[in-house]
Every structure is written in C-alpha cells, then in structure tokens.
Amino acid sequence: MQVNALFLYTQRFDMETDAIEKIFQQKIDEEIKIEPKDWMPEKYRQTLIRQISQHAHSEIVGMLPEGGWIKYAPTLKRKAILIAKVQDEAGHGLYLYSAAETLGIDYLTMMEQLVSGKAKYSSIFNYPSLSWADMGAIGWLVDGAAILNQVMLCRTSYGPYARAMVRICKEESFHQRQGFDILYTLSQGTDEQKAMCQDAINRWWWPSLMMFGPKDEASTHSDQSMNWKIKRKSNDELRGQFVNMIAEQVKVLGMTLPDPDLKWNEEKNSYDFGEINWDEFWNVVKGNGPCNKQRIEARRKAHEGGTWVREAALAYADKKKNKSKAA
Amino acid sequence: MIKLIRKFYYGDYDSTNPGASLNTNEKLSEETSWPLWEIFVRSKQGLDHKHVGSLHAADAAMAIENARDVYTRRNEGISIWVVQSKYIHATNAEDADSLYDPANDKTYRHPTFFDLPDAVKHM
Numbered sequence: 001m002q003v004n005a006l007f008l009y010t011q012r013f014d015m016e017t018d019a020i021e022k023i024f025q026q027k028i029d030e031e032i033k034i035e036p037k038d039w040m041p042e043k044y045r046q047t048l049i050r051q052i053s054q055h056a057h058s059e060i061v062g063m064l065p066e067g068g069w070i071k072y073a074p075t076l077k078r079k080a081i082l083i084a085k086v087q088d089e090a091g092h093g094l095y096l097y098s099a100a101e102t103l104g105i106d107y108l109t110m111m112e113q114l115v116s117g118k119a120k121y122s123s124i125f126n127y128p129s130l131s132w133a134d135m136g137a138i139g140w141l142v143d144g145a146a147i148l149n150q151v152m153l154c155r156t157s158y159g160p161y162a163r164a165m166v167r168i169c170k171e172e173s174f175h176q177r178q179g180f181d182i183l184y185t186l187s188q189g190t191d192e193q194k195a196m197c198q199d200a201i202n203r204w205w206w207p208s209l210m211m212f213g214p215k216d217e218a219s220t221h222s223d224q225s226m227n228w229k230i231k232r233k234s235n236d237e238l239r240g241q242f243v244n245m246i247a248e249q250v251k252v253l254g255m256t257l258p259d260p261d262l263k264w265n266e267e268k269n270s271y272d273f274g275e276i277n278w279d280e281f282w283n284v285v286k287g288n289g290p291c292n293k294q295r296i297e298a299r300r301k302a303h304e305g306g307t308w309v310r311e312a313a314l315a316y317a318d319k320k321k322n323k324s325k326a327a
Numbered sequence: 328m329i330k331l332i333r334k335f336y337y338g339d340y341d342s343t344n345p346g347a348s349l350n351t352n353e354k355l356s357e358e359t360s361w362p363l364w365e366i367f368v369r370s371k372q373g374l375d376h377k378h379v380g381s382l383h384a385a386d387a388a389m390a391i392e393n394a395r396d397v398y399t400r401r402n403e404g405i406s407i408w409v410v411q412s413k414y415i416h417a418t419n420a421e422d423a424d425s426l427y428d429p430a431n432d433k434t435y436r437h438p439t440f441f442d443l444p445d446a447v448k449h450m
Contacts, residue, residue: 091396320386
C-alpha cells in the first residue's frame with residue numbers, strides 16, 4: 001500500500017505536462033475546486049492573478065468616485081449609508097487581495113502594479129461622478145452589473161476566489177438597493193431632481209454595459225477561462241441578462257435608458273439593444289478616460305503617503321516584542 | 328521536470344519548511360510588508376471558530392482590530408482568533424491519496440457496515 005502510493009507519487013514527477021494538465025482539467029470538469037497547494041498550470045495561476053488583482057483594484061479604485069461625495073451627502077442618514085458602502089468596497093478589495101496572495105503574489109507587489117499603471121481595473125471608475133444622483137446610478141447600475149459577474153464567480157473553479165465572492169455577494173445587494181433607493185427618491189421629487197436622476201442614468205448607462213468587457217468574439221481570454229471554469233458565462237450572456245433586468249427596473253423609476261434601439265424581442269425573449277461605442281471602451285481601457293490619471297494619482301498618493309504608517313506600525317510591533325522578551 | 332510542490336500563503340505552508348519566504352516568479356516588493364494573519368471567527372456561542380480569510384497586520388492586536396472591521400461588519404461573529412500564517416502547518420495535496428486512503432478501506436468503521444435484524448428497531 002505504502003510502496004504503491006510512493007511509486008505513484010514519484011512517477012507523477014516524470015509525467016509529461018499534458019498528462020498532469022489532463023488530470024487537472026478532469027478535476028475542473030468534475031467540479032472539484034482547485035485549492036492553493038494543488039498543482040495548477042502556470043497559465044491558470046497567471047490568469048487568476050491577473051483577474052483577481054484587477055478585481056481587487058476595481059474595488060479599491062471604486063471607492064474614489066463615491067468617497068468624494070461623502071461630505072456632500074444630502075442627509076446624515078445618506079452619509080452614514082454611503083460611508084458604510086465605501087467601507088464595504090475596501091473590505092471587498094481586501095478579500096480579493098488575500099485570495100490573489102494564495103497564488104504567490106504579495107499585496108505590495110499588486111499595489112505597485114496598480115500605482116505604476118501596469119495593472120488594470122474596471123474602466124467604469126474612470127468616469128467622473130458629477131452629481132448626487134450619480135451615487136444612485138453607481139449603486140444601481142455599476143454595482144448591479146458587478147453583481148451579475150460576481151454571482152457567476154461564486155462558482156469559479158479556484159476555491160479562495162469563490163469563497164471571497166460568496167462573502168462579497170452577501171454584501172453587494174445592499175449596494176444596489178441603496179443606489180436604487182437614491183434614484184427612486186429623486187424620481188419622486190421636484191422637476192429638477194427628476195432631471196438629475198435622468199441625467200445620471202444617461203451618463204452611466206453605456207459605461208455600465210461596457211463593464212462586461214468586449215464582445216465574445218473580441219474577448220482574448222474568454223475561451224480558456226471558460227474551459228477552466230474561471231468564468232462560467234460569456235461577456236455577452238451577462239450583458240444581456242443585465243439589460244433585461246435594468247430595462248424593467250427603469251420603468252419603476254419612470255425614467256428611460258438612453259438607447260433608441262432598446263426594444264423587447266418577443267422571439268428571443270429578451271431585449272435588443274444598440275451598439276456600444278467600442279472606440280470609447282478601448283480608449284478608456286488604454287488610459288485615456290476622463291479620470292484615469294486622477295484615479296491612479298489618488299491611489300499613488302495614498303500608497304506613498306501611507307508608507308510611514310506601515311513602517312511605524314512594524315517598528316512599534318518590534319519594539320513591543322522586544323520589550324516582552326526582555327521582561 | 329515539473330515542479331509539483333510550491334509554497335503558498337493562506338494556511339497552506341509546507342510544514343517541512345514553515346515560515347520560509349515565497350519562491351515564485353513574481354517580483355517581491357522591496358518594502359517590508361506586514362506579516363499575514365489567518366482569521367477565525369466564532370459566529371455564535373456553541374459553534375467552532377471557522378476560518379474566514381486572512382489579512383496583513385503589524386501585530387496580533389492590529390490583526391484582531393482589522394479582522395473585526397473586515398470580517399464582522401454584519402453580526403458574523405462574537406469571537407475572533409488570529410494566528411500568523413507562517414505558524415500554520417498543513418498536509419500536502421500530493422499526499423492526499425496515501426494519507427487519507429486508509430479511511431476508505433476500513434468501511435466497518437461506519438455503522439452502516441453492519442446489517443441489523445429487522446427486529447432491532449433503533450441502534
């Protein structure tokens with residue numbers, strides 16, 4: 001028994017890569033989750049590091065468009081809610097950075113990749129938030145789009161990522177509801193407030209659709225990610241789901257979506273919608289969006305400004321340790 | 328040869344070499360970072376502490392404070408344990424076959440192994 005196991009074990013070292021990859025793919029196909037210490041193809045690891053860290057960066061950068069509105073919140077209640085929401089985003093960033101760290105990259109390396117502009121994050125956060133109604137539109141549309149993606153990721157093949165997503169999804173529906181609540185209140189208000197509500201929807205609608213990424217035929221990472229069950233639904237599938245959901249909810253607000261081609265398609269049992277401006281999408285991805293520089297700069301300043309705090313905390317911990325040793 | 332064994336954070340340290348630094352292709356940052364802690368939360372009296380995730384902190388007190396802010400914002404817990412990740416020893420996934428197999432071939436350890444006469448109602 002023992003000898004047999006040992007033989008099998010050493011034999012595995014001599015196996016060809018594709019044989020081991022086959023075993024790996026079998027596990028994936030059988031819905032067995034991959035855990036940090038399991039063997040995985042290098043490309044699987046790299047894909048996950050890229051995707052999870054981008055996701056984490058998005059949560060962290062996502063605090064910026066909302067953080068600026070905390071002190072202008074119209075009531076104390078709204079302010080408390082917004083603070084709680086922004087705090088959640090920080091927490092979500094942390095869950096995700098932790099999940100990425102299990103793949104062998106450390107937190108500070110990821111931070112450096114973000115502030116140097118090497119790492120990407122969701123393009124949506126490169127758009128400015130111009131009015132209080134934007135807090136509503138971000139919660140309802142941006143978080144609404146994120147939730148669809150995140151619900152899918154609760155079943156992703158990498159264990160720590162899936163567990164982080166479950167935690168995040170539990171908290172995320174509060175985000176979408178508080179956003180809808182802001183817009184709903186405005187939609188019941190004065191003409192000026194109604195106009196504010198519609199204006200925010202107009203500006204955030206198309207960027208929200210872009211959040212699902214390029215069209216399936218133009219998406220470079222999709223096929224492999226689907227095979228590895230990192231992703232379980234295609235970009236266009238999720239985007240369609242989102243349009244169907246929002247096109248109904250917008251009626252409750254008594255507002256419209258800024259798309260003349262938006263129309264219910266009885267045959268398809270879903271909405272048809274207009275073509276996304278892909279030039280704008282790629283332009284923002286490449287760093288030329290309205291706020292790209294500002295966002296990176298804010299993160300860089302926070303990261304560098306925090307260096308002395310991180311160092312001081314370490315020095316203090318060391319000092320305390322030495323003291324307790326001496327005593 | 329393919330490298331089958333790799334060291335990772337997250338309570339998955341190789342127990343033959345605990346606390347060793349990571350050895351991966353990623354560039355490690357030059358700044359010394361706060362150590363990593365694993366967080367365990369007891370959700371209510373009478374239940375076990377359960378692993379919920381990890382975070383970086385300079386010392387145990389900070390790890391507990393941050394764990395409270397990060398992992399118990401919505402009544403998830405009433406008690407928190409923190410332990411520095413490098414002190415956790417773990418088995419290797421590659422050993423699983425030999426390590427856990429003996430459990431499978433001793434099915435008599437399970438009560439369902441024994442057929443009872445119908446006359447015996449509850450046992």
